Amino acid sequence: MNIIVCVKQVPASNETRLDPVTHTILRDGAAILNPFDAYAVEEALRLRERLGGEITALSMGVPAAQSMLRDVQALGVDRAVLLTDRAFAGSDTLATATALAAAVRHLGGAGLILCGRMASDGDTAQVGPMLATMLDLPCVTDVAAVEAITGHSARLLRLTDEGYQRVETVLPAVLTVVKEINVPRLPSVAGILRAEQLEVRRLTAAELGVDAAQVGLKGSATRVTATGRPPLRGQCRRLTGTLEDMARSVARALRGEEADSHD
């Protein structure tokens, strides 16, 4: 069974810090494979070991994302495709899914399309389901285990807020995976040296045959009008008094009773 894994390059950290002398922002420009996507890649490798077939890693991003795709190839992915074009710049989730869907069609489809649960920079978890909708495929999100799989159907375990849900789906399908699903491997010495010999294939909007108005900023349905900080929900209360008083207050709070308001 052939598998396409969608991967994204994201900033390594969302933190910002200030220089103590000049008070300017210190930036750490490192970019990494989106953490959830590493689990999708690993699951693809494991499924290939069980079922055979080929794996293609697919990404939309800046030309520099090529190095991330090479890293993915070092893990044993057979092919890597990078959608890179000025026309894609500024894409929101809708425009991204549009480009990825076009690429999946361009590549002739696959038995299974795997995505990470969400990207660590946007935290939307929208691209996987949108991609499925555009390709008219079933989508199972938050997959924690692929229990059984044949060429036509798969039995999956989904992680939900309440527990696990067992789901069966026909294939092809789009799955998004959570971290419970596996432990991503590290590449081997041999794998990295092999990947050096492989090409990362680049595709432009024109080569995919997508309408430039459907992707990038123009194709995006989202407009960011403002950004803000969500209100803090947690409440920190400082307890004082003897150890016993404090323990009693904690116990009351845990029971949901009104705790003494020390301090």
Added chain:
Amino acid sequence: MPLIEPMTPALSGYLSDESRTQGQAEYIAFPRSEEEIAQVLRWCAGHGVPVTAQGGMTGLAGGASPQGGLALNLSRMDRILGLRRDGAGTWFLRVQPGVRLLQVRKALKEKSFQISQWDEASVAALRDFRPGEAFFSPDPTETTASIGGMASCNASGARSYLYGATRTKIHALRAVLPDGSVTALERGVHRARGREALLPLTDGSTRRVLLPEFETPPIKDAGFYLRRDMDLADLFMGSQGLFGILSELELELTPSPALLWGVTAFLPDHAAALRYVRALKGQEGAPLPDRPAAIEFFDRRALRLVEEQKAETPAFRQLQELPEDYNCAVYAEFNPREPSLFLPTLSALSDILRRVGGDPERTWVARNERELEKLLFFRHTVPETIDLIVEKNRKNDPCITILSTDMAVDDAHFETLFHRYERDLDACGMPCLLFGHIGENHVHPNLLARNREEWERGHRLFEAWAAFVASMGGTITAEHGAGKIKRKLEAIMMGPEKMAQLWELKRQLDPLNLMGPGNVLTEVEA
């Protein structure tokens, strides 16, 4: 609050270090300045009260567990005092002794310093410092260790293969001597002449000390450092608070590497692992394009132990999965100054692995710091698992403690020692494992005694190894220091003659014999 407080049950946490050696004390002091250290020491000298220095209390040899008298706890002297750069472009960081390794690391990496009390020169120097451009290389794993404690144990870690132990990175220091006087020593400036050491005191006078006749071996060693013409600062390195209290240290920083990467290679047997290590060290075949920063070994028992623990410890679940039929593993880390060294080094490793009977497919490569954390996590789970098992075994018999050694010898004798460990571990009849800093000829055999009989047998084995290591000119403690729990091994290694000379050295610096009672030295017949 008075400087010297009586010891109370609420402070009992200050009676034992990470080795869980239970100590006792009548007094405790938390000085905030060099002057306060001097006040405490003068009071102790006046009242004949022994003094045990305490840093982060992470030591594994009981050095910071007091044996009566006063616990001098330096944890409140935890400020970073200043920064400078010399003409050659090397950065130096001045710190108080109680500052923790993790504070130093974070401050340098993020360029976040509390500079309100810095002098102008330091603030000016900081302006030119780029976050993370230099780091303090000693790495004893436990980052809550204090810099003063690390210097006093000459702590080292995996990367000391490339960078050297703590000693080499302490450029200058100030120490308060037992009578309250202060000496300030700078590497390269204040040196012994032959065996004669003249310690300059801050009041303008000098203290003359005659060094022992013998020299310590030129290998990785957490104990005393004694050489003719030595840098006087080194007298305090590895000296475990026996000669004075370090009150300020200037750390030489190392330019940060452009890349951190590493490889764990699984090998079919110990012979292949030893050949691989020789090749990594450039002792066999062409040297690698980049010198490794660390070379670590794990035997099959160590790997299996972690694998078994995985089922029980949820935190270990994200550990990499071991290949089937593993035997042993060697981890090599590289810290190149040039990222372009990565591929040539990797392909050289591939060739070496094939040559020694390994397999480039059966490897884990971490290509950057983030991935490296996975390999380091794996490495750290070995001692953590040992801790968990020892805790469990203690429930059978409270006498049981960790039985681990940190002996080292030179290159020429290492494989002889390694084979001795192999033989003795195979025959010891109790759970055991072998892992550690093989690059520096320094692996840790660990015995997991399940009862008193095994624990005592383990101790006898250690004593036999100590004599064996001493006969090859090695050390019984390459990284943790003799402290209290390895005194017997220290005595075996030194023998009565050298031990008497060490006492003579101590008498000259600490005539009342108040510093570090019970640490390192053992009584010898006069």
